[in-house]
Amino acid sequence: MPELPEVETVRRGLTNLVQGRTILKVEVRWEKIVGMSEAEFDAEMADRKIEKIDRRGKYLLFRLSGNKTLVSHLRMEGAYYTVPAGTEPGKHDLITFHLDDEIDLFYRDTRKFGRMNLVDTPNTMQVAGLAKIGPEPTEDDLTLEYMQKEFQRKGAIKPFLLDQSHIAGLGNIYVDETLWMAKIHPLQPANTIDLEHLTHLRKAIIDELALATKNHGTTVHSFTTAFGEAGTFQNQLKVYGRVGEPCYRCGTILVKTKVAQRGTTYCPHCQVLHD
Ligand SMILES: [Zn+2]
Structure with missing residues (x-):
């Protein structure tokens, strides 16, 4: 998607x-x-x-x-x-x-x-879907104050981020990428993420989506941009599509699991589930 x-x-x-x-x-x-x-x-x-x-x-x-x-x-x-x-x-x-x-x-x-x-x-x-949409993932719209308030929920962070009512624009690829960048396990409950990790996650989301946009997005499966122009960001992905390959940060082999019915790749060393 x-x-x-x-x-x-x-x-x-x-x-x-x-x-x-x-x-x-x-x-x-x-x-x-x-x-x-x-x-x-x-x-x-x-x-x-x-x-x-x-x-x-x-x-x-x-x-x-x-x-x-x-x-x-x-x-x-x-x-x-x-x-x-x-x-x-x-x-x-x-x-x-x-x-x-x-x-x-x-x-x-x-x-x-x-x-x-x-x-x-x-x-x-x-229009359904727009009525409850969350802020755009930009420096101005996605404030840390908003995230601190919005993330006070018990559910796992990955489905939380996929829900467009919390933050607009993220899907499976960029959720996996930004959770890896912020060193957060995909099943970590949103309300247990400390301020330091939340700060990292906010920056990862803002920076990653801006960088991917600059590279015309990611070309996966049959999706290409309009007009046959293929995005190049797939060459810069850190975890998505890299199961079985070593983590760029620590060398541990990346693993794949299912979270909320979605294929999820993460580093079991960098992204530890905390109490
Ligand atoms: Zn790692």
Whole structure:
């Protein structure tokens, strides 16, 4: 699943390619994604201009003329790319946005899990998933004071961090990475993490996501950034995908386990579960 750095990379790519374009017509080949019929979606979208593309957590927010916002979540495999007008869609190209300037924007989704919600712009933050979203992982938004208060919960830290209501934008890859950086066991209860580790974790999250974004995100499985540009951050991952290899810090062989049904790689020497 694309996480914050990958979605931000998509946002920047889309901004370069389709900001300012007008939607002429929309074709929908899997209506569940847009939650309405093709005819309804086309009637809503046609003649609107794509004024700007924002992002909040892992959500893309297409700001459209007429005070509408298309909220798009890529889930597992969703991706956008542009093609010359008239290009025949492939099997997994589920939505075509015909734009002016002889450009078609395809939404591709091999798993069909992605979702789009068209809402009045002032109601954007009422969309499920955005209504309770936590702060962006930035120096200004993710304060240590917030973390000290929010982390007073008994559950294991890994599922806690995957829950977007606590901090926006983290998924399986960057949770494993930042827990390794901060030397925290994935099963450590959130409320037992001391101030020193919490301070490290905050810095790891902010720095890691910024660095990954700078490197256009991580390319894993079939996910690539929009427009075929592959992120390079997988070359800098410390634990994710490295089970059986030595820890970069201490040389101990990294192990893999399941936490909250998610494959989890960590260093059993650096990341000890404390009472
Ligand atoms: Zn280690």
